[in-house]
Every structure is written in structure tokens, then in C-alpha cells.
Amino acid sequence: MKSPKARFEKSGKTRTFQVEYLARVEGEGALHVTLEGDRVEDVQLRIFEPPRFFEGFLQGRSALEAPDITARICGICPVAYQMSSCHAIEAALGIRLEGPLRDLRRLLYCGEWIESHTLHVYMLHAPDFLGCEGAVDLARAHPEAMQRGLALKKAGNAIVAAIGGREIHPVNVRVGGFYRVPTRAELDPLYATLEHARELALETVRWVAGFDFPELEPDYEWVAMQHADEYPMNEGRLVSNRGLDIEPREFEQHVIEEHVAYTNALQGSLRERGSYMVGPQARYALNFERLTPLARSTAQEVGLGAVCRNPFRSIIVRAIEVLHACDEALAILDRYQRPRAAAVEVELRAGEGMAFTEAPRGVLYHRYVLDAEGRIEKAVIVPPTSQNQRQIEVDLHALISEYVRLPERELAHRCEQAIRNYDPCISCATHFLKLEVERR
Amino acid sequence: MTAAEPQGTLGVRIVVIGVGNRDRGDDGVGLELLERLQHASRAELPHGASIDWAPSDGDLTLLMDRLEGADVGVICDAVSSGGEPGQLHVIDVGRSVLPEDVRCASTHALGLGETLELLRVLGQLPPELWIYGVEGARYDVGAGISNEVERALPEIVHRIARDLTHWASAALGAGALGAEGEGRPCTRAL
Structure with a gap:
């Protein structure tokens, strides 16, 4: 296994190590660790990808442009940005989607979850568990697995292309619905694709569940959306395992974003409580009962349980969510009837709206203040990776304390692996990795 | 290709x-190259x-x-190797392993080189796959194509x-030009 590009220094009892450029994450970041003897003094996740100022670009633009502008924040999860922006603006304008339009948005989100999770599971995360350097090395050692991953991702792409108009940066989403809705006949070919994908997803769960996982079980505060009878995507309250239970309009009262000198991404934390985890493990722990019966029984079959505390096992949770998304997408296809109108009528006016939806990496919050013409006066975007940053540092602190006697390169590699547990999207968070360890 | 062969390369997928x-x-x-070729x-x-x-x-x-x-697959992309702006690099992907620096030249989760190596390992490279890389002069936000690159484009197209x-x-197996005949693209590695 190739070691990460890590630099080690020692001065007296102080040791530092740094991973200068994190591999297999989306965007640019680094990790700096300081050890005093065997005690972890400091862990800094440094996101050096420059800030991207999207909230500033949005000011003065029509609210109707927000879904297409914010989709450009990320090439991996553009649907999430379109969903959160549409819902927030619709909240400001008093619009609510029901029936097939609501279903189509959920179907589109299923496509993105399949695309994004599969990319991470096969290309970025699985190599860590199989002693492979990366995706190419994994394909060489396990070609059948890589073929399966590519076919599964392709099924996600097919959904996004069918509803969004194209696989990346879909162009068919608008405030109030869509520009055009597909006919039943246009969606029919997806059925066979998804039935096959569901089989591949099932194999994926069994495959990743067989990996060896390092021991680590922190006591997390999990934060995810919750809906009465659906595994959360577009709608629900934001809840946690420690009593948080809020609506979108309460988000900024509970989540604070702070600028920390060593990182270009704002760090999120819960007021008076500190770090928390968003993403697949949080969603799963808070919504296990809302998974489809197949996803639930498969989780049980591979011994996952209703709650999974080990962050390295997040790869299994992602695979379960892919299985759920295939199942859910098939159920939506079953009942789909083309709506008469592709969108509900939108009348621009002054207002303020907030929304969160479940991006593949976790809760994505948007807030917009609109003037009388419906132009954006203020935009606030809180992506999942910003919210997870502090928790990643807490995980690393625990991990390094536990494994501090490992050879340094092995320790550096394990740290990188722990960061990848979160599938961090640095490009989103800066709207992040390089590892430094300092031993004192 | 001659007028006597109206079907030309019918059936070939490029x-x-x-x-x-x-x-x-x-x-x-x-x-830009894609659009001009189109x-x-x-x-x-x-x-x-x-x-x-x-x-x-x-x-x-x-x-x-x-x-x-x-x-046949052709990939047009920008190259930053320290060469002269507008210089064309032609890489025969099918017959050469991409240099390490090409493989890593992306901030995305999977770069172009890594993607192509993945296809090679899986035995899915098209029989002919070529990269046409144009050396860029500047990569600033909103800068547009530089004059140096602009001047080189007609000939590259x-x-x-x-x-x-x-x-x-x-x-097509026509062999009209011969495997090593006139017009065969020359390879110049990065």
C-alpha cells in the first residue's frame, strides 16, 4: 500500500506529522497533528481550497436563478443544491409541491444518492480496506467489483439524466417544479436498469460488510432529518439523538458557523453543545425503521444493527442507502403518472424562506431573503462538510490516541481513511486535505 | 476518402x-476544440x-x-507542462501508459488519467484512443482563451x-491509408 504524502518531524518530546495533500477526497485539504509524547495535543483539518463566494454571487439575482447557480457549487451533488434552493425559495413564496412533482424530485434525489455514494464506496473508500492504492489498483485486483460499481453508478446517472436532462448539473429543475416532466413511456426503460441496480446494490452491501474495520466507537450526536413515514430526503424536521427537534426556520438559532484561522471553510457546531455528525450514519441511526423492508433486512443480515457507531463502517451504511434508493426509485416509478403541469405557478414577491434537504453527505441548509421583485437580497448556505469538519477532528483525536503507537506512516494512512469516512466534499465546504503531525 | 466511396466509414463509431x-x-x-470540430x-x-x-x-x-x-475515441483537453502556449501534445492512450503527472493532474476525485487507466485495466479502452492536449497560457477565472492558443487552434482543428x-x-479495416502510411498521427509524449 502506498503511504500518503506525509511529513514527520520530531523535536524533543514533540512530534508533528502532516498529510500535505489528502487523496481521494473531493477538493483540496490537509491534516496537521501535534503530539506531546503519546498525547494528542492538537488536530487541525485544514481546508485550503479558496473560498468560492457563492452566497455573494447570488445577491441581486432572481430567486428563479438560484437552483442553477447553486448547482454549480458541486459536480457530485448538484441535485442537493437544486433541491435545498428550490425548497427554501418555495417556502418564501408559500409554494408546496405534492403528488407526482414531489415524487419526481424524490426520484431525482435517489439518482444522486446512487451516483454519489457508489462513487465514494467503490472509487474512494473501498481501496482503503483492500490495501489498494486507489481505484485503478482496485480494478486490477478486483475487476468484477469495479465493474459492478461502475454499472451501479451508471444506473444513478440514468435517473438523473432522465429527469434532470443530463447526468451532471441537471438543467430541468426549477422553482415550482420542472421545466418539462417525463412521460410514463420515457421513464419505463429505467425500470429494468433499476431492478438490475438493486441486485448490484445488494451485492455491494454484502461485499463491503466483509471488510476488516478498525475499532472506534465515539459517542456521537447524530443530526439528520426525520419524516413521519419516509427515509428523509426532501422533507422533514431536523432531529438528533440528544433532543434536537427543529424546523428549517430554527436552524440558525441552533447551528453556529465559525471562522477558524487554519481553514477556509466555516466550521459548524451546535450552540452550547459542540460537534455533531451529519450524513449517512446519522440518517441511518435516526431513521432505521423508515428504510425499505429489503434495505432493513439486508442491514440485519450483514449484522449492522439499527445503529452503527463505528465511522469506518459508514461504507456499509452508504451501501444500504444505495439499496434503499434503488428500492424507493422503483416504487416511485411504479406509481408515476405524468402530471398535467410541469410546475406550479410561481409569483415572485418579498419574503424569506429556509429549507434543509438530505444531500448524500448530510443536511444541506439554504436561506434566502427576497425583495419585492423576487431578487435575492441575502443567501445563506450551510453544506454538510462544513458541519462535519469539527466532528472529523474529534474522530481523529480519538483515533490517534488509540493508535498512537502505530508506525507513523500507518498512522497517517489511518487518519486519511478516517477523514474519508465522511466522504468530505471540500469544494462544497469552501464554497479541503494536506496531514501534518507535530510531536512535542 | 474519395468520391467513389460515398459510404466512407459508415458504421464506424467515433x-x-x-x-x-x-x-x-x-x-x-x-x-472550444469540440465545438469547432463539430x-x-x-x-x-x-x-x-x-x-x-x-x-x-x-x-x-x-x-x-x-x-x-x-x-475511435478522441479527448481534447488543456495541458500545463511548461511548454509553449498553443503547443499540441498528442498521446496514444492505447499504446502507452500515461505519465504519472498526467494521471494526477486533477483536483477532482478521479482525474482524466486515472479514469483512462481504469478503462485500460478493465479492458474497456476503445481500439483507438488519443488525447489531444493543448498547452495553455493562463487559467484565470473569466480570462477566456488566450491569443497564443487562439492562433494555434485552426491548425489543430x-x-x-x-x-x-x-x-x-x-x-473499418479498409487499410486505405496503410497502418504506418501517410497521415498516421505522430505521437509525442508529454
């Missing part, structure tokens, strides 16, 4: 992919072949889908169109 970002100066050159005169392009024109702005696994089943015709004929 995929031309332009990779880049038009908002980042010369990084947009792959997309609008090149029909006489310049292989006659009768099916050509799939594919812009790519990020997700390279899509590129894998696009290349599936192609007889002509060159790629000519090579496409050559490879389409070769793919």
Missing part, C-alpha cells in the same frame, strides 16, 4: 470528448461515421460511459479532423 471549464481561461480549450466542414470529417460529440465538465465516470463501444478520418478508415 466519440470526441472535450474536457474543460470555459470560465477558467485556456482550460476551456478542450470544449462545425468543421463535412468534407473534413470522416464520411458516414457516427460521431458522438461529448462535452465533459467534471464527472469522468461519464466519460467512461461515453467511450463504451466506441471504435484541421489536424484532429484529418486524424479522425485516418482512424475511422483504419477502424
Whole structure:
């Protein structure tokens, strides 16, 4: 296994190590660790990808442009940005989607979850568990697995292309619905694709569940959306395992974003409580009962349980969510009837709206203040990776304390692996990795 | 190709992919080449072949889908190797392992080189796959294509169109130009 590009220094009892450029994450970041003897003094996740100022670009633009502008924040999860922006603006304008339009948005989100999770599971995360350097090395050692991953991702792409108009940066989403809705006949070919994908997803769960996982079980505060009878995507309250239970309009009262000198991404934390985890493990722990019966029984079959505390096992949770998304997408296809109108009528006016939806990496919050013409006066975007940053540092602190006697390169590699547990999207968070360890 | 062969390369499947970002100066050159090739005169392009024109702005696994089943694949992209702006680098992907620096030249989760190596390992490279990389002068936000690159483009478009015709004929097994004959693209590694 190739070691990460890590630099080690020692001065007296102080040791530092740094991973200068994190591999297999989306965007640019680094990790700096300081050890005093065997005690972890400091862990800094440094996101050096420059800030991207999207909230500033949005000011003065029509609210109707927000879904297409914010989709450009990320090439991996553009649907999430379109969903959160549409819902927030619709909240400001008093619009609510029901029936097939609501279903189509959920179907589109299923496509993105399949695309994004599969990319991470096969290309970025699985190599860590199989002693492979990366995706190419994994394909060489396990070609059948890589073929399966590519076919599964392709099924996600097919959904996004069918509803969004194209696989990346879909162009068919608008405030109030869509520009055009597909006919039943246009969606029919997806059925066979998804039935096959569901089989591949099932194999994926069994495959990743067989990996060896390092021991680590922190006591997390999990934060995810919750809906009465659906595994959360577009709608629900934001809840946690420690009593948080809020609506979108309460988000900024509970989540604070702070600028920390060593990182270009704002760090999120819960007021008076500190770090928390968003993403697949949080969603799963808070919504296990809302998974489809197949996803639930498969989780049980591979011994996952209703709650999974080990962050390295997040790869299994992602695979379960892919299985759920295939199942859910098939159920939506079953009942789909083309709506008469592709969108509900939108009348621009002054207002303020907030929304969160479940991006593949976790809760994505948007807030917009609109003037009388419906132009954006203020935009606030809180992506999942910003919210997870502090928790990643807490995980690393625990991990390094536990494994501090490992050879340094092995320790550096394990740290990188722990960061990848979160599938961090640095490009989103800066709207992040390089590892430094300092031993004192 | 002659007038006596109206069917030309009928049945040959060609995929031309332009990779880049038009908002980042010369990084947009792959997309610009794609557009110019698409609008090149029909006489310049292989006659009768099916050509799939594919812009790519990020997700390279899509590129894998696009290349599936192609007889000839061409990828146009910007290159930053310290050479002269506008200089053309032609890489025969099918016959050479990409240099390490090409493989890592992306901030995305999976770079172009890594994606192509993945296809090679899985035995899914098209029989002919070529990268046409144009050395860029600047990559600033909103800068547009530089004058140096702009000046080099007409000749590069002509060159790629000519090579496409050559490879389409070769793919058909016509052997019209001979395996090592005149018009065969020359390879220059980065």
C-alpha cells in the first residue's frame, strides 16, 4: 500500500506529522497533528481550497436563478443544491409541491444518492480496506467489483439524466417544479436498469460488510432529518439523538458557523453543545425503521444493527442507502403518472424562506431573503462538510490516541481513511486535505 | 476518402470528448476544440461515421460511459507542462501508459488519467484512443482563451479532423491509408 504524502518531524518530546495533500477526497485539504509524547495535543483539518463566494454571487439575482447557480457549487451533488434552493425559495413564496412533482424530485434525489455514494464506496473508500492504492489498483485486483460499481453508478446517472436532462448539473429543475416532466413511456426503460441496480446494490452491501474495520466507537450526536413515514430526503424536521427537534426556520438559532484561522471553510457546531455528525450514519441511526423492508433486512443480515457507531463502517451504511434508493426509485416509478403541469405557478414577491434537504453527505441548509421583485437580497448556505469538519477532528483525536503507537506512516494512512469516512466534499465546504503531525 | 466511396466509414463509431471549464481561461480549450470540430466542414470529417460529440465538465465516470463501444475515441483537453502556449501534445492512450503527472493532474476525485487507466485495466479502452492536449497560457477565472492558443487552434482543428478520418478508415479495416502510411498521427509524449 502506498503511504500518503506525509511529513514527520520530531523535536524533543514533540512530534508533528502532516498529510500535505489528502487523496481521494473531493477538493483540496490537509491534516496537521501535534503530539506531546503519546498525547494528542492538537488536530487541525485544514481546508485550503479558496473560498468560492457563492452566497455573494447570488445577491441581486432572481430567486428563479438560484437552483442553477447553486448547482454549480458541486459536480457530485448538484441535485442537493437544486433541491435545498428550490425548497427554501418555495417556502418564501408559500409554494408546496405534492403528488407526482414531489415524487419526481424524490426520484431525482435517489439518482444522486446512487451516483454519489457508489462513487465514494467503490472509487474512494473501498481501496482503503483492500490495501489498494486507489481505484485503478482496485480494478486490477478486483475487476468484477469495479465493474459492478461502475454499472451501479451508471444506473444513478440514468435517473438523473432522465429527469434532470443530463447526468451532471441537471438543467430541468426549477422553482415550482420542472421545466418539462417525463412521460410514463420515457421513464419505463429505467425500470429494468433499476431492478438490475438493486441486485448490484445488494451485492455491494454484502461485499463491503466483509471488510476488516478498525475499532472506534465515539459517542456521537447524530443530526439528520426525520419524516413521519419516509427515509428523509426532501422533507422533514431536523432531529438528533440528544433532543434536537427543529424546523428549517430554527436552524440558525441552533447551528453556529465559525471562522477558524487554519481553514477556509466555516466550521459548524451546535450552540452550547459542540460537534455533531451529519450524513449517512446519522440518517441511518435516526431513521432505521423508515428504510425499505429489503434495505432493513439486508442491514440485519450483514449484522449492522439499527445503529452503527463505528465511522469506518459508514461504507456499509452508504451501501444500504444505495439499496434503499434503488428500492424507493422503483416504487416511485411504479406509481408515476405524468402530471398535467410541469410546475406550479410561481409569483415572485418579498419574503424569506429556509429549507434543509438530505444531500448524500448530510443536511444541506439554504436561506434566502427576497425583495419585492423576487431578487435575492441575502443567501445563506450551510453544506454538510462544513458541519462535519469539527466532528472529523474529534474522530481523529480519538483515533490517534488509540493508535498512537502505530508506525507513523500507518498512522497517517489511518487518519486519511478516517477523514474519508465522511466522504468530505471540500469544494462544497469552501464554497479541503494536506496531514501534518507535530510531536512535542 | 474519395468520391467513389460515398459510404466512407459508415458504421464506424467515433466519440470526441472535450474536457474543460470555459470560465477558467485556456482550460476551456478542450470544449472550444469540440465545438469547432463539430462545425468543421463535412468534407473534413470522416464520411458516414457516427460521431458522438461529448462535452465533459467534471464527472469522468461519464466519460467512461461515453467511450463504451466506441471504435475511435478522441479527448481534447488543456495541458500545463511548461511548454509553449498553443503547443499540441498528442498521446496514444492505447499504446502507452500515461505519465504519472498526467494521471494526477486533477483536483477532482478521479482525474482524466486515472479514469483512462481504469478503462485500460478493465479492458474497456476503445481500439483507438488519443488525447489531444493543448498547452495553455493562463487559467484565470473569466480570462477566456488566450491569443497564443487562439492562433494555434485552426491548425489543430484541421489536424484532429484529418486524424479522425485516418482512424475511422483504419477502424473499418479498409487499410486505405496503410497502418504506418501517410497521415498516421505522430505521437509525442508529454
